[in-house]
Amino acid sequence: MNIIQIIPGSGGSFYCGNCLRDSKYVEALRKEGHQVVKIPMYLPLFADEHDITDIPVFYGAVSIYLKQLYPIFRKAPKWFDKLLNSKPILKMAASMAGSTNAKGLAEMTESMLLGEEGKQREELERMVNWIAEHCKPDIIHISNALLLGLAHQIKEKIDVPVLCSLQDEDVWVDAMKPVFQKQIWKLMHEKAKDVDAFISVSNFFTDVMKKNMTLPDEKVHSIYLGVDYEDYTYINSSEKPRNIGYISRMNHENGFDIVVDAFIELKKKQGFEDVNLVVTGGSTGDDAKYIKGIKKLIKKNNLEEQVDFHEEFEDEGRHEFFKKVSMISVPVRNGEAFGMYLLESMASGVPVVQPALGAFPEIVEISKGGVIYQNNTPKELAAAFENLLNNPDQIKKLSEQAVKGVKEEFDIHIQAQNMIQLYESLSELK
DSSP states (O other): OEEEEEEEOOTTSBOOHHHHHHHHHHHHHHHTTOEEEEEEESSOOOTTOOSOTTSOOBSOHHHHHHHHHOGGGGGOOHHHHHHHTSHHHHHHHHTSTTTTOOTTOHHHHHHHHTGGGSTTHHHHHHHHHHHHHHOOOSEEEESOGGGGGGHHHHHHHHOSOEEEEESSHHHHHHTSOHHHHHHHHHHHHHHGGGOSEEEESSHHHHHHHHHHHTOOGGGEEEOOOOBOGGGSOOOOGGGSOOOEEEESOOSTTTTHHHHHHHHHHHHTSTTOTTOOEEEEOBOOGGGHHHHHHHHHHHHHTTOGGGEEEOOOOSTHHHHHHHHHOSEEOOOOTTOOSOOHHHHHHHHTTOOEEEESOTTHHHHHHHHOOEEEESSOSHHHHHHHHHHHHTOHHHHHHHHHHHHHHHHHHOBHHHHHHHHHHHHHHHHHHO
16 A cells, blocks of 8 residues: 655654654554655654655744744745755754744644644645645555644545544643633544544543544544564563663653652662663753753752763664663653553563553553552652562563563554554545
């Protein structure tokens, strides 16, 4: 099949689970013999992407932001728009404050969902015309429901089945003011009619989005995320230093401070002198003040030498991170629809320690590769760390179960085959 994947990029400034999910599926679908073209939106994809040099970044983040706020930019000459959409400018924008923050972008989200009735109509036509001219897809797969405004024009001009993934849209919408939240969910419900099927990343999130978007059961399919376990180096955690890891964007929402506070709490007790905290995942300009405060707290507790800020979180750098740690925790304050880092960690033999929120209990129960603690507080997380660190036999067992669980339940090739079956069923109905 010829498949188009429309993927919003992060610019490579932080660990973007959704970007990673899409890229891994693209690779797996290609290995199954299908042709897949990635269409980037807003910002460039991960820094290690090499196969999209001839494909423009549509809806360049700087350009559409300026056009949304200042109508004068809508009349800017094409050369100026091309400059704003150049990858160096977009890469710089990715590291600046606000580029990935829902606060202040509610109006733009609404406009994007309005599609041809929104302020980005010209960019929508540019994207759809480019796809129609350069590609002959059998299926078009949109990365998330905040992009549903694309679907109507795609269906009208290209006339192929359109699917949409569902993962953590609620995180973006819930950051908005209540008046916008209601309108955004209403628009997403209305635009759902232009999509043939939705693919949720967990059963937990299937229920969340069916409720928030008022979707019929038959239109939403749960297909778990996956990884190729052969891409990871398995080392049993019992054979590594007793280090704790954190891998995600370093911000308040993802609970970075909860991990640090739990580590400080743990280090007050005897018997954990050898334990270090290793953190990775990057950040944006929005997070700079927050991270500065965290580092100040670490210094105040005389733990600077025992907290390793592992800078490289892409490709080899990510694998080196997993070699350093014997367990990880990303205590996202409101939970998540899934969390790609769970699979990457477990495929490396690293057990996960997660709060009883979102899809975390579902994923840990299926994989058997970690533990769940009830209240998402530093005290409870520190206690969970302490229990594991004091029980090397349990760490060894969880490490073995983690990689086994990924092989048996979250193999990207099996999940890709499930995706293809859905694609083919929709194509047959057309």
